[in-house]
Every structure is written in structure tokens, then in C-alpha cells.
Amino acid sequence: MEENIEVIFNDFFKYKSGKFYAEEKSVEDIAKRYGTPCYLYSYHSLLSRIKKFKEAFNGVNTLICYSVKANSNISILKIIKEQGMGVDVVSGGELRRALLLNFPPNKIVFAGVGKKDEEIELGVKNHIYCFNIENEDEIDIIEKYARMYRRKVICNLRLNLDIDVDTHHYIKTSKKETKFGLDIHSAGNILRKHRNNKYVEIKGFHLHLGSQLKDTPPYTRALDNVKIFCKENNFSPEIIDLGGGFGIPYSSEDRVKDIEDFGVAIKEKIKEIGGKFLILEPGRYIVGNTSVLLCRVLYVKRRQDKNFVITDAGMNDLVRPAFYGSYHTIIPAKKSRGVKYIKADIVGPICETGDYLGKDIEVPDNIKRGDILIVGSAGAYCFSMASNYNSRPRPCEIMVRGTRDFVIRKREAYKDLWKGEL
Ligand code: LLP
Secondary structure, three states: OOOOOHHHHOOOEEEEOOEEEEOOEEHHHHHHHHOOOEEEEEHHHHHHHHHHHHHHOOOOOEEEEEEHHHOOOHHHHHHHHHOOOEEEEOOHHHHHHHHHOOOOHHHEEEOOOOOOHHHHHHHHHOOOOEEEEOOHHHHHHHHHHHHHOOOOEEEEEEEOOOOOOOOOHHHEOOOOOOOOOEOHHHHHHHHHHOOOOOOEEEEEEEOOOEOOEOOOHHHHHHHHHHHHHHHHOOOOOOEEEOOOOEOOOOOOOOOOOOHHHHHHHHHHHHHHHOOOEEEEOOOHHHHHHHEEEEEEEEEEEEOOOOEEEEEOOOOOOOOHHHHHOOOOOEEEOEOOOOOOEEEEEEEOOOOOOOOEEEEEEEEEOOOOOOOEEEEOOOOOOOHHHOOOOOOOOOOEEEEEEOOEEEEEEOOOOHHHHOOOOO
16 A cells, blocks of 8 residues: 555646645545546646656657647547647547647547548538548548549558557557558558549548557557668658557556656657657546546445455446556545555446455455545546446546636536437
8 A cells, every 4th residue: 555656647637745636726625626537637747747758758849739638528628739739539529529629630630430421521621630540441531532622632641560469459440350450552552543643632641559658668669660661661750640649657566667758768769750730649648647536435345255345337438447457546535554464356336346446455444334435547538438337427527727627517417318219
């Protein structure tokens, strides 16, 4: 329990006199005021992550496009926009969020393996910066709308370079058995076929390799392969979009390279290739450790061979442990001194055995109904993957800024559950 939690919770979430705080707010006060489960964000933590990321890529011409899928709350997006970043979108819904917030169109990039015609049209009509292409037919559809709206549309080819990465197999996206990207033969064909296209201009490549990558070699290896591909195809890329994937620690034992190290390695390779413009699409790095999920203990079940702590948050609120077997640090809002710790599974109220937030987590022996638990690293792919399973309204989202707190998403009401049903 005395593990070094700073790496996960950073400077903006910490214990003060035994009570856990988000910036200047005690999380117990927040839980009392807004109820649980509740996602709690720190404004200054978000700003500090953005700053660190930008600094790491200083010195090359870079457009940082935050990956909206990680967390699409419009208050978060507004802060991202105020910090001068763009966005990476993968659906008409995400594009509409970006347009709603008036992101400059030339800072919007559109990726995705299955873009619908209407989504492509929306992007072309709104002059977004570029499309990342995953299919030969996709270019024809883009060309159709480019012709209709009389403009030239920038496209980057998403390459599948068959690169393995060390992460959960569900979030590896660059192995050849995954659905993503173009193999180098199709990419070469597309380059030749569309070299002098009046409506579609291929300016470079897109290479999202996977998510939660902890070290730099996959990026440098991929860029080496791009260099070879360019030579073989006699093509000099203007744009290299390396996607996202930059990992974060979820436990104090997680060893993740600093973002500065990613910056150094990537910048060096980009210069070698002669790429003029680097695009990056970080999601998790920006928001992952800027939020915690607060939940309340409903029951403690002690069995001879196993203990369970049943909380009011379940897999519908935070699915990553159930879906990927991911580890999230879980700690109590109040530190108890001089108590024994026991191991327990922290589980939700959903009728599924896979409904858990943590397994074999150390909790104080005196844990009881009503206590607040904090689930760490809950900013990325947590609310954005939440559902209404078991007819449970999704939690509220609160942002703390110094001594003030703001609702950035209301808790869903029961009537929201059947809205639209006939
Ligand atoms: N760009 C593209 C094209 C992507 O597909 C993704 C994430 C990103 C950027 C951002 O990647 P990041 O920097 O966040 O690693 N739900 C999973 C993660 C899925 C990632 C999907 N693509 C999880 O909870 O771990």
C-alpha cells in the first residue's frame, strides 16, 4: 500500500494529512456532493501533460492532433483547442464534436478503417486537413467528393509494415494479420496510380502502430521501413503521421520511457527521412493520468479463501480490466495508519464474472461499506468506453481547477436510458 503512487497520480492528485485530494479538493467532498461513481479530472494535470508532450517534439515542424477517441468530452476538447492542438477523428460523431468546438479545419485529420461516404463528404465539405487512407477504394470516394466540392484533398497512406509491438494483442495495429493499413504492395500501386490526380494529393504516410507502447524501437523501426519504401518507390514524403501510442504508467512498477526519449528518437529519424511535417496523434498520454474514478464500497464479502469488495462502479463504467485484463491502481480515499492490509478483488455490481476493477488488490483490513475508493489512470478509454449495460446510467464527470470544481458532464438520468426507444 505504501507503493510509490506519484508516477501514476502525478503532482495533482495526492494525500494531504491522510486524505486524498485532486488539486485543492478533497475527493470525499466531491463524492459527497456529486455522488458516485464519478470521474474526476484535474485541469492543471491536463495542462502539464500537454506542455510536456509539446516540449518533447520541439524543433521539428509538428502538428499534434489529440486522438478524440481517448476522451471526447467537449470541455476536455476545448482545453486541447485552447492549447493550440488539433484533433485526430475516426467518425462523423468525432468530427462533429471538433466542428462544434470550431477547431481550425486545417488541424483536423481523419483516420479509420471504415469511413462511410457521408463521413468522407462531411470532412471534404469542411476542408479538413487530410484523410488517412486504408483502402484503395476509399481514395475513389474521396476523389468523388473532392470533385463535387471542387477542391484538392490531401491524403496520407496508412501503411501496415507488419511491425510487432509489446502491448495487449487487441491494441496492436501494425501486424499484418490486423485489419489496419495498406500492405506495401497496395500502397505502391496507389502511389503510382494517383501520382498526378487533380483532386487527391498523396503527401505522405500514416503509421499508428498500436497503443500503450512503452519504448521507442517500434517507432524507429517503422520509420526505417518507411525510408526503404520511399526509396523503392522513388517518393519523398512531405508528411509523416506517426499516430499515437505513447504509453503511461498504470502501476508504480510499470516502466515506460519518458516522452522526451520518444521525442529524441523520432525527431532524429524524421530528419533522416527528410519528412517536412510530422503529425502525432497522442490520446492516452495526454489524458490517461489526468483523471480518477471515484466509487463507493457497497459491501465487503469475506470468505475463507477470498475477499471481495463490491463497489458501485462496474464494467459498464470502466471496462478496461474486464476487456483487456488491464491493471488500474486502486487506493482508498482515506489512509489508515497502523492497520493490516488484506488482499481482495474489487468488483462491480454487474451480473458477469468478468466485472471487476482490480484483482488481488491490497486494501485496509478495516475497509467497510461507505468508504470511497480511487481508481487511477481513468482519463483515457474509460468514460469514452462506458456503456449502459444492466441499464445503469453513466457516471458524471467533474473537473477540479485549484479550489473550484465544475460539472463537465451530468450524471445520466434514468429517463436517458430509454430515450429514443419505442
Ligand atoms: N491514432 C489512431 C489512428 C488510433 O487508432 C489511436 C488509438 C490513436 C491515434 C491514439 O492512441 P493512443 O495515443 O491513445 O495510444 N481502448 C484501448 C485503446 C485503443 C486505442 C485505439 N486507437 C485501451 O483502453 O487501451
